Amino acid sequence: MTSPNHDSGYPTYAQLSTRTGQPVGTSWGLFPDPDRGTPTFAGPHQVLTARSCIRTGTVFGLDYPVDAFDPGMSARRTAPVHTIYSGHPAHRDDYLDGYYLQGSTQIDGLRHRRSDEIGFYGGTDDELIRPGTRPIGIQSWAESPIVSRGLLLDLAGHRNAQGDPIDHAGGEPLHLNLLEDVIRAQDATVAPGDILMIRTGWCEWFLGLNHQTKLEAKEARRSTGIAQSKEFLEWVWDHRLALVAADNFAVECLPPISGTPFLESAPHDKGMMHQELLAKLGMPLGELWRLDHLAEHMRDTGHWDAMIVVKPLNITGATGSPANATAIC
DSSP, rough: OOOOTTTSSSOOOOHHHOSSOOOOOOOOOOOSSSTTGGGGGOHHHHHHHHHGOOOSOOOOEEEOOOTSSSSSSSSSOOEEEEEOSSSSSSOOOOEEOOTTTTTTEEOTTTTTTTBBBBSSSSGGGGGOSSSTOTTTHHHHHHHOOEEEEEEEEEHHHHHHHHTTTTTTTOOOOEOHHHHHHHHHTTTTTOOOOOOOEEEOSSHHHHSSSSSSHHHHHHHOBBBBBEEOHHHHHHHHHHOOOSSEEESSSBBBBBBBOOOOOOTTTOOGGGSSSSSIIIISSOOEEEEOOOHHHHHHHHHHTTEEEEEEOOOOOOOOOOSSSEOOEEEEE
């Protein structure tokens, strides 16, 4: 396992698991801005360091169209209806109806999940989680966008090169050792404050299905993703990642693996890690990111990092938002 640097002044995950004065396994009370969470790790030093990742001046938008996943995997989210109207012959305006903020490429905010055990991040009262209130709302990252070095791990490319493609139809769980293998194969390093981008190839696979097969995949509720484990939580926290993003439906696999260690602590989520990452560690999750064209560029150049800018919509109190993610290579 790659060894993180513990000289940051923050406790290790093992120390979080035995801390006193705050709920165990949480980062509550550690950051100067209680609403920001792990994007705190991407400070001015990380922004300045990310400039060295700009080598060709090539820019990639990492968002799919807002109506790309129609149908998608979500049981409730539907594609928005775009209307253009005219007030007079020289005027045009438009609006969206039925716009789910997490319906396409997105970033999960800290309001997106509460812990079944201890509540929302930082102990935020349930009654404060409503439109227009600020605690742990997405506007924290809109007013001060998340900017850092982004490291892309091309799991799909690695497995394809081995002649063993990822099984998306089966919703293959991807274990931490695969991430470690890809880091070694890419001769990459993980740095504090990084935005980790995991390419599984799931979005490319799903969007290539016909309408009926998409509906069948939605009904099956099965999706490729990271296997649930405490080791993964320890790895992302101890590496001081600012954000974890992937090109699949939920970052982690669905359904959760048999024997997930979070079945008792997250019964409403059937043992997913979302509660551990969002409500306990304060780590945002990026879902359904478009990473194919970025991976192709990085493979051609031999550099697997870029400056990444994540600018959510400035909606006070929102639980999530389109990521508006941009890679500058």
